[in-house]
Amino acid sequence: MEASVLRAKNLTKRYRQGETWIEALKGFTYDFPPGVTAVVGPSGSGKTTLLNLLAGFDTPSEGEVHLAGHPLHALGEDERAGVRLAHAGFVFQSWNLLPTLTALENVAFPLLLKGVPRRERTERAQALLAEVGLERRAGHFPNQLSGGEQQRVAIARALALDPLVLFADEPTGNLDSAAGSRVLELLVRQAQGERRVVLVTHDPEVAARAERILRLKDGALVEIQERP
């Protein structure tokens, strides 16, 4: 059997709030297949907590997460950062880009962290910007770009190191519908080969583009809906 790329087992997260403990995620178990998987649910259902744990931003109270074969639940912060750099890409709702870097430099940033030589970095970043249709905006700073353009730069950056998993958290949340559908289109297109795209959203129209939908409620996985 092929080793799974992104797998969670009995994933549980508890937070202390004053005197009481809140269970934000309860025993989430799932092995993400290739393609686009949407995680939906009302606010407070545990979507963000799940993404935090899957990406290794946070550690679970119980359970396991394996990303590209690495047991994130058992690794330290810096080791998790290393795994993220090598195998994961991120697109957040907003405020994705480093404001003092140009679009090109933002896309090249993960390559810088990885220690890729400068020339190679620039070439790869240029190619990625072309892929998202922004080759003409390479020298622009984030505040000179529209929201949609910023998200496309973020997608290009997420793809810089050809990750196995692409995490997107409400990527169209701050965009008008035209820009939003273009960004969504671009994201869905990235689910090629072994790559998994995990799309966290509360928007049913966005979720409708996924191959399967995981529905969370009160921290528990209540439904897995496969789409044709």
Add this chain to the structure above:
Amino acid sequence: METFLLVARNLKARPVRSLLTLLGIVVATASMVLFLSFGEGLRKALSAEMTKFGPQIRVVAEGTGTFGVPNPELGPEVLRTLKAHADELGIARLFPAAVMMKGSGFDPATTFLFYGLPEGITPKDLAPAAKVVAGRLDPHPDGAVVGKQKAEQSRLTLGKTLRLSRKIALPIVGIVDAGSGFANSFIFVPMEVVQRALNTTNYSVVLIYVKEGYAADEVAEKIEALIPGVDAQSTTEAVKYAERAIRIGDVIRFGISLIALVVGGLLVANTVMMSVYERIREFGVMRAIGARRGFIFRLVLLEALLLALSGGALGVAAGIAGSQVVNVYTTHAVGLALSAVTPRLVLFSLLVAVSLGLVAGVIPARVASRISVIEALGRI
């Protein structure tokens, strides 16, 4: 390299704040450079003085400070004894002088130091490089030869009369450039005139040239052993003595400038800390993408270092400029360039600036590198 770019861009993104912080460090470093340049200047001036001063030993009455004006307390027997033992002591040449100070002693323009030289001795015997600027070199038999510096300071010209006492006055017969700051502030007159003005037959000082092959220190020691009640001060001993005094001054001056430096350091720490708090989200994005703690730590530390180092470099430049201004003044006032910015002072100041940056940057860097990703991204 890109890390550096990232840091520079961030500093540029907040130009006013960066500039103000920079200015704080510039002022702190410049004041330190200037303070410490006095010690370096004194050292340089002193060693230059010592090479320009001919005699290697001066014999004065016990209790006279190394650079003090000696009182006429040496009787003729001192001179006789020295002459009698000259050969065995290693003395090549010696001559006495009588010194008299008139005026306040505080303001160089109104202080007059009359240096009485015996017959046959000219300012050239005191400062071998002495050259005549106007008139003649020898004050004998009844004139005064004024050091160049003194002449400018007190507006003394040939033909003017100098009064040593109510009854004794001498015309200025020469202006001399002794090539040394000390000797250039003297007024050379016949020794007998000073003695008459002081109403004594004593000498203030006996100046000694040591024979070749003899160490001035050792000769001085032998003289002190031979004649009780005298101090034989060699120039090397004077330099050592002065060095000790200068070093104490250095410590005090560094202590004072340390206050400015600490304030400068706090300024850097404050600026960098503020910039860390403003960029928490940015650091969160970096960490999310995969930046390790060390990367963020270096990024913030480099920011503090860059501020401190560029501020330090500019501060050194400002200090050098300040030192030049000080020298224009002190050269005019006392004939010595008292401030000097030596390479080792530049190096020391830059080193202090860098350590300042390091110390000021460590805490913000640590804070920045320890921010949790979910907190930074507001993902709780």
